[in-house]
Amino acid sequence: MTLNRRTLCLAAMAALCNVPLARAADYPSRAITIVVPTPAGGASDSAARLVAASLSAAWGQPVVVVNRPGAGGAIAAQAVMDAPPDGYTLLWGLSAMAGLPLVQKGVPYKALSEFTPVANVVELGFALFVNRELPVQNFADLVAYGRSHPGQLHLATGTLGEYMLAERVLKAAGVQARRVPYKGGAQLMPDLISGQVQINFGPIAGGLQHAKAGKLRVLATALPQRSPLLPDVPTFAELGVSSGTLSFWNALFAPAATPPEVAARLSAAVARALQAPAVQEPLRASGTEPLGSTPQQLAEAVEAASTAWATFVRDYGIAQE
The missing domain is CATH 3.40.190.150 (Bordetella uptake gene, domain 1)
Incomplete structure (x- = not known):
């Protein structure tokens, strides 16, 4: 059988059209x-x-x-x-x-x-973690401390999401903090525990074990309701502070x-x-x-x-x- 150029082109097009199905069928x-x-x-x-x-x-x-x-x-x-x-x-x-x-x-x-x-x-789920040596016991204490020490709090952020949450909460509370960006939570946690930075709005998963070990304090969560993992920690909504709606x-x-x-x-x-x-x-x-x-x-x-x-x-x- 002789194949002309048109037949070959149509065959090639048909083969290309079938590529996705072939890939899906044996994937991965x-x-x-x-x-x-x-x-x-x-x-x-x-x-x-x-x-x-x-x-x-x-x-x-x-x-x-x-x-x-x-x-x-x-x-x-x-x-x-x-x-x-x-x-x-x-x-x-x-x-x-x-x-x-x-x-x-x-x-x-x-x-x-x-x-x-x-x-x-x-x-x-996100929460506000603070260094244990910071002289605050709750969010109201943090606001009072931050207002009386403008620009002296160092805010650790591991992702842009942490930055967004921190900006919303701190500006709503009238608190200024100096942002210290990190590549991620695994890098910032040692500095937060040692006190090189004082606050972090980060994933509960990243700081929970340190909070339970007494190395950090948790002041609030950005959740719709209290977490069963942190039943004594209020949400920002309970505190009357808007933390935004972005999941x-x-x-x-x-x-x-x-x-x-x-x-x-x-x-x-x-x-x-x-x-x-x-x-x-x-x-x-x-x-x-x-x-x-x-x-x-x-x-x-x-x-x-x-x-x-x-x-x-x-x-x-x-x-x-």
């Missing part, structure tokens, strides 16, 4: 890498490793967590943007990364929506142009992983709530986060640095 057939934008040992990293272990066991394929901290998540984002869109390199994205292009120059994406959404994975989620994204069938397969696998007691129990024990979502639901969460960040930047006069 090799190791998957999850790129985490925070250092090892923090709340987001710990959640990512729990989910990765569960996915690996279910698939019989390695799921490797690689930490690429720095630049607010831009380094990790760039690594995933440079990867082939086949579902084998994923970004463990933080909700605050939706605001990164608004506050930082040189970010490789204009909007987090440029990535392929896969699944919203967990939501982190602090961690989600999985793939590079742009990843086949939707692959994203859907991944999303379903994450939902199953989050049902496992070996994943649920340690997450909830650390103040982290398992979520699970469809790609479309994550896309909607990204849109909400982008809007919240645009409003925050406008209302608080945050300059791009």
